[in-house]
Amino acid sequence: MAAGKMDTEVRREQIAQAALGIIATQGMKGFGIAAIADRVGIVPSAIYRHFKSKDEIIDSVLDLIRDSMIGNVTAICEETADPLERLEKLVSRQIGMLHAIPAIPQIIFSGGSFEGMSDRKDKLHESIRRYLVKIREIILQGQKAGVIRADMDSEVLSLMLMGTVQQAMIMWFVSGGNFDVNKYAKKAWAFYKNAIAN
Amino acid sequence: MAAGKMDTEVRREQIAQAALGIIATQGMKGFGIAAIADRVGIVPSAIYRHFKSKDEIIDSVLDLIRDSMIGNVTAICEETADPLERLEKLVSRQIGMLHAIPAIPQIIFSGGSFEGMSDRKDKLHESIRRYLVKIREIILQGQKAGVIRADMDSEVLSLMLMGTVQQAMIMWFVSGGNFDVNKYAKKAWAFYKNAIAN
DNA sequence: TTATAATGTGAATGTATATTCACATCGGAG
DNA sequence: CTCCGATGTGAATATACATTCACATTATAA
Numbered sequence: 291m292a293a294g295k296m297d298t299e300v301r302r303e304q305i306a307q308a309a310l311g312i313i314a315t316q317g318m319k320g321f322g323i324a325a326i327a328d329r330v331g332i333v334p335s336a337i338y339r340h341f342k343s344k345d346e347i348i349d350s351v352l353d354l355i356r357d358s359m360i361g362n363v364t365a366i367c368e369e370t371a372d373p374l375e376r377l378e379k380l381v382s383r384q385i386g387m388l389h390a391i392p393a394i395p396q397i398i399f400s401g402g403s404f405e406g407m408s409d410r411k412d413k414l415h416e417s418i419r420r421y422l423v424k425i426r427e428i429i430l431q432g433q434k435a436g437v438i439r440a441d442m443d444s445e446v447l448s449l450m451l452m453g454t455v456q457q458a459m460i461m462w463f464v465s466g467g468n469f470d471v472n473k474y475a476k477k478a479w480a481f482y483k484n485a486i487a488n
Numbered sequence: 489m490a491a492g493k494m495d496t497e498v499r500r501e502q503i504a505q506a507a508l509g510i511i512a513t514q515g516m517k518g519f520g521i522a523a524i525a526d527r528v529g530i531v532p533s534a535i536y537r538h539f540k541s542k543d544e545i546i547d548s549v550l551d552l553i554r555d556s557m558i559g560n561v562t563a564i565c566e567e568t569a570d571p572l573e574r575l576e577k578l579v580s581r582q583i584g585m586l587h588a589i590p591a592i593p594q595i596i597f598s599g600g601s602f603e604g605m606s607d608r609k610d611k612l613h614e615s616i617r618r619y620l621v622k623i624r625e626i627i628l629q630g631q632k633a634g635v636i637r638a639d640m641d642s643e644v645l646s647l648m649l650m651g652t653v654q655q656a657m658i659m660w661f662v663s664g665g666n667f668d669v670n671k672y673a674k675k676a677w678a679f680y681k682n683a684i685a686n
Numbered sequence: 687t688t689a690t691a692a693t694g695t696g697a698a699t700g701t702a703t704a705t706t707c708a709c710a711t712c713g714g715a716g
Numbered sequence: 717c718t719c720c721g722a723t724g725t726g727a728a729t730a731t732a733c734a735t736t737c738a739c740a741t742t743a744t745a746a
Contacts, residue, residue, distance in 0.1 A: 411662060411664065414662055415662040415663055415664075418658075418659075418662055442675075442679060443675050446672060446675040446676050446679060447679070449652075449655050449656075449659065449672065449676070450648075450651075450652050450655065450676055450679065450680075452655055453648075453651040453652045453653075453654060453655025453656075453658075454647075454648050454651045454652070455651075456651060456654065456655060456658070457647050457648065457650060457651025457654065458647075458651075460616075460651075460654070461616075461647065464609060464612055464613040464616055465613055466609065466613075474644060474647065477640075477641050477644040478644055478647070478648055481640060481644060481645070481648065481683065482648075484683070485679065485682070485683035
């Protein structure tokens with residue numbers, strides 16, 4: 291593919307992207323050094339010029355997704371200030387990520403491949419926690435502003451919203467892409483909004 | 489552990505249970521023939537007297553979980569006829585399964601290990617679909633009876649309920665068991681019930 | 687241009703693990 | 717009791733990978 295030698299920073303990016311592509315198309319089963327190297331256009335052993343180990347690649351991919359998720363939140367916060375609008379945009383943005391990074395469900399839902407290092411799960415946990423806190427902040431803001439019912443636990447509301455989105459991912463994943471995520475997300479959001487709105 | 493020779497049916501059960509135990513405690517990473525054999529108290533090669541391959545064991549475990557899930561639905565349907573009560577009991581029962589079979593999240597969320605055969609995912613999909621249909625039937629029944637708002641798509645409602653429960657599983661899993669699932673389930677159900685009730 | 691550090695290559699190594707096989711042993715049907 | 721099929725065992729085999737290594741090649745700075 292990419293002939294010639296390249297700077298290690300570029301290669302690291304290419305490798306992480308290749309990893310995502312493989313996971314998306316072949317699942318975790320196909321996620322191997324050889325496959326990655328193939329996709330990047332170099333030989334397996336060359337991978338080790340840029341990553342110390344396969345684990346490091348996984349970490350890199352996780353970081354990539356985490357940043358993408360957090361990025362979504364900050365992005366929608368800049369688009370609008372209205373809490374309900376923020377949540378709505380966040381939902382559709384999160385769903386949209388499925389198409390941009392189809393590997394997400396497989397990664398999120400495969401604790402299996404991530405139990406290598408003991409702190410891998412901690413890291414994942416921390417990422418999710420941070421993400422949830424941000425959602426919760428939006429909800430709290432909405433409750434303070436009076437547009438979201440205040441008689442409900444903001445943490446529960448944030449978890450349910452996340453659960454709803456992840457359910458879409460699960461359905462999309464197990465159905466092999468046949469599940470209409472957008473339609474579901476739209477209806478689910480309507481229900482959720484109606485339930486939390488004052 | 490279990491000395492002496494045993495009937496293959498008993499062994500198959502023991503092996504499936506051992507597999508669940510291992511997955512729960514050590515994750516998919518520890519899920520190997522040797523570990524299973526150890527737990528059952530026989531030698532690795534003896535496993536093959538009862539299962540043709542590791543894949544067949546995975547299938548067996550999946551069946552076990554599927555039956556357990558479906559069993560939950562039929563069980564609560566016998567306990568009560570009221571749709572809302574049925575759903576409530578189903579939620580708490582599903583949450584309760586986390587303690588009975590702690591391996592569930594790891595299995596549900598690790599498509600990664602299950603992509604061996606191409607029809608593995610189809611099977612999983614079919615199980616989830618069947619389960620969802622049953623939830624949906626309860627909701628439809630409630631809508632017909634007038635206790636659940638009829639202006640909402642029953643499929644979306646069933647998916648959201650499932651998503652809510654699965655979010656509890658995810659949090660429980662990534663937090664290493666520190667997340668208080670019961671408290672969350674209680675509040676989430678209250679919210680959901682309030683939103684769907686007429 | 688040339689020296690050197692970074693990157694790429696092909697072969698070799700090591701390891702983990704599923705699976706097979708020849709043989710041993712048990713348990714129940716006759 | 718005594719066979720015989722089913723179950724269990726230990727060693728051997730196969731394979732799939734990650735990782736290492738010695739060497740080749742390229743880019744770049746001087």
